[in-house]
Amino acid sequence: MLDYDFMRNAFAAATIVALLSGAVGYFLVLRGQTFAGHALSHVGFTGATGASLVGIAPLWGLTLMTVAAGIGMGFVGERLAQRDVAIGMVLALSLGLGLLFLHFYTAAATQAAALLFGNVLAIDATTVWTLFALGLLCLAALAAISRPLLFASLQPELAEAKGVSLRFYAVAFLAIVAVATAECTTIVGVLLVFTLMVGPAAAAQRLVRGVLGGLCVAAALALAEAWFGLTLAFYTDWPTSFWITALSGAVYIVSLRIS
């Protein structure tokens, strides 16, 4: 299986993205912002299709748009009551815009399918390096803010009193989520970002009581799901994203059962 270049690239990309998604997802679930992650991926769809339209690599359009949207969400996100509706509107609007861009961009069908459902087997070595650099940057940033982020997520009033800027960490975190979402999209696509970001983290929080343990288990589960998904896809010739989704769902259901 690993004799093929495209499989080696796929495994490398999946490894980077899974580790990042697991760790970022842990905080996303802890903060109850999973819907925000989902919406960010849809915004990314607009960015990616828009980028192809003007002739830039979709990954950069994707990343740029998700980061801009993530920072924007972080700034307005304090009005909790409006959040669901606002995010839902952004989500629908960006998919619609993405569709319009695709309409103008002629090579639509395969491009759209790849963006919506991911195409990990088509990743080249250059993209792997880009993912690696972005992933490392995100993990470093997440590690740097993890302590105040955890405090602000679990005890916001107290954190504020102790001098933590809730807004700064909300914005910084969503910027990290945005990059992670963009990376994740390359593996499982816009519609299935939940599967690597939320599934493993939610299962980990059911299984593990400690923070660091939970973080590690979330990353490990995401990694295992991505690797097994790729392996199963290679031998069955079914889509990788399907297998990763199936594994992620199965792991979550098992975690519900045993905890």
Add this chain to the structure above:
Amino acid sequence: MPSTARSRNSRVSAIRLDDVSLALGGRVILDGVSLDIAACEFVGVLGPNGAGKTTLFRAVLGLVPPSRGSVEVLGAPARRGNPDIGYMPQSRAALAQQRLRGWDYVATILNGHRPGLPLPGRAGRAEIDRALDIVGARALAQRPLNELSGGERQRLLLAQALVGRPRLLLLDEPLINLDPNHQDTVVALARAIQVDLGITVLFSAHELNPLLPAIDRVLYLGHGKAALGTVDEVITGPVLSRLYGSEIDVVRLGDRIFVMSGGHDVQRDDHRHEDHPHHHPAAED
């Protein structure tokens, strides 16, 4: 009424408000209030909903700058991030669903304002265990939050407020949604901590009666005004009528005190009509 702690240290002030006005979103919460709370006092903070109990705490924490006057805490102007203040915010409903271990939850306060990884280190662990021991929750803290009762979670929050050895403790409605038995336990615990550690405690509540065995003085807020004094000085018809802006009768029944307006117990009414800007968890325990 216990007042030994107060007389011993009455020269130092823990909190001093000088002609302070506080406004929140254009609404005046406190209007020209001056008061002085001595070190080592246990003060019950009372008042109708929206009277500004939480806002007063936030001003002491340096989170709400006064629109007029000055707020002094332990001899220095109020400032955000003051390590001498321990704060227990109102408990959040979401906490009851949290599956994290209690110990890890309490430990999030360790260096929580500094960037870095959430690794407590040996000194940090010892500090968390010390705070948990004070409230007798060392064993409790090994369980996940969602398996604890409301009273047990309050204990952990109290321990969290004690991390870093604060000299002033602000407890915001620790009795909310606790049954009377648990209420008495929490009040007694807070009083014991205040006496043992020789610190100042402000304890806000809806109802006066659970606090009566513990408090040195009472701070009653209402209509932008405040009255600070012993229970006998403050809980009187004329003083409370001024704070509520309507005719108030104070009725004593044995060792319990009822604050009545036109035949209604106003403190109980407050409890039922939750229009407080802050969230309250669903009934637990």
